[in-house]
Amino acid sequence: MQINTDDAILSIHLLVVPHLQASRARLFKEYKEVQREKVADPDIQLVCDDTNIFKWTALIKGPSETPYEGGIFQLAFAVPEQYPLQPPQVRFLTKIFHPNVHFKTGEICLDILKTAWSPAWTLQSVCRAIIALMAHPEADSPLNCDSGNLLRSGDLRGYQSMARMYTKLAAMPKKG
């Protein structure tokens, strides 16, 4: 196969170089911001991978007065090169029973991570949005059909006890 060097150069020029730089710069800013905000938001702990600035993890506290209270949930962020023009991919690493989270993969169904994304969002504010989603599940666009069905059918207690059980099993430090 012959590679057309002109095209290759053009596409690098157009797509890769500026965004990579822009996304790095922006992530670096966020990194500094996070260091500063750690004290300010005790519910979120964002950590950047030592070797790869495009990989982040976060520990978030389950919101109080929800079945997730007392749990610590780990999120994994994969940031695309075109960040912040394109949203990061986020999923739960900790098992969670929630109608908008895929039970097996931890994938999250949240509009701001898809169509409603705005470059003005940050990793930190995404974490906040996820905490808000934990407190206010949307039963109408469920990734976890079981919990979605429980909620939709009005079985709030069934949903809560399942969610509570999984929080205890997976998101709480083992005692003893």
Add this chain to the structure above:
Amino acid sequence: MLCEILQVITRESLLVAQREDLRRVMEMLNLSEQHARTLLIYHRWDVEKVFAVFVEKGKDKLFGEAGVTAKSCKIKHAPAAMTCEVCMEDIPKHKATTMDCGHCFCNNCWTEHFVVKINEGKSRRITCMAYKCTAICDEAIVRNLVSARDPDLAERFERFLLESYIEDNQRVKWCPSVPHCGNAIRVEDEKLCEVECTCGVQFCFSCSSEAHSPCSCLMWELWVKKCRDESETVNWITVNTKSCPKCYKSVEKNGGCNLVSCICGQSFCWLCGGATGREHTWTSIAGHSCGRFKEDQEKQAERAKRDLNRYMHYHNRYKAHTDSFKLESKLKETIESQILMLEGKESELKDFSWLTNGLNRLFRSRRVLSYSYPFAFYMFGEDLFGDEMTPVEREMKQNLFEDQQQQLEENVEKLSKALEEKYDGLEDDNLKQSRMQLINLSVITDRLCKSMYECIENDLLGSLKLATHNIAAYKSKGVERASELLVRATKGNNSISCLQTSSSISATGGTVEVGRSSSSSLNFENGCPSRKRSKREAFGNVLFDLNLPAEVIDKS
């Protein structure tokens, strides 16, 4: 009946056609060009729709839905420096831009955003970067910022905007010719029709595939798929053959009991494919117990076979008529040379248009006839209208239709035969007689086509309760030909003065060359949906650069 006004939009007239619609909206609603464009793109270039929404829902609703933000006076006086929320840098005021919606980001981030959106093919609706803000970004700002970074991409942005007139317009379709002739067709009212481009290609305006009436678009789509799929043949093989468990050759079963033997000598059970001995009766094979014998299975096989036969029946006839159509196309030359001969002869008859007319009638009715077979396949089959008719109804309707189809078929063949006659060898008397015969046949076939369409529209498709299938109406004159949209450029005046349809194209106006010359060629490699075509087109002696915004052309 009124004919639709069909127009071909060439590369030359695209800009003008678009500007005409823009101007109407700009004048009526007192808007800038870019806001008019945003509204029109949102409403798929339906000017009447824009006005209707304006009247019914009011200006705010019309603008809000489409993402038009009229310049608000409430833009706060920005401080000398601001922090851009996207890159989080502190930016001096002159390096940041505030959109009409009031959101301000740094020029760098705006540019990045535009570049990404243009590359994603979303040039026509680039929205603001702020969360939940649906405002469409100012065209001029996009143009300026992007061209500072990448002039080629800025040109692509212009092209996308221009081609929106075709891509997003429900009244305009690209001609589907391959290689592409560069034209698009605009219809005035009726969107369900068949059209002919000036390049000669005939197509269905609503689905862009070849003209296919009296099939509905859905029927045609299914039929094309069916013909392409080999699943039918695959079906036949699974129904009629099984592979031998020993040598794997396929073995055909032709009736008889369920023990079959391969030429290699192996016997096996037809139902499960397992190897067996030879000893057997009608209902069992010695030493072989097989639970797969079900009446069901046989019924299924029967059904598949019946369906296949049915398909073959219709396909063969469809194919036969399409083949005849191809053969008859060659008649055109023969007839033309005969007319030349006849005109050279001493004869009472001077006008031989009846010959050409007869030939055209043959072409048209042959087409109708061939497409009537896939139509019948779906109309009287179970795929589409299984629940719409009782078997008795179906049979009655099918008889009614087939009667008409047969009559048409007979007369089309007669017409075809008549046209093979050697007219130039005939004496005047015989020639007159042949002329009468040909004219009669033409009239009859035309009438039969018409009544077949009537039957389809009223008695068959029209009586459906659940499904709606519409077909392009029958036209005695054949598929409607589009004519060029004539562009008349007036010298010195700012706007292009008038749009006209005319079958001949002639350029008026002086030598006006607009646009800058640029030697760079455009790059379409990044998945750009635009058709390839040269950037600068000459039109008569007026040159338009398709990539320039309208204002630039205005100014020159």
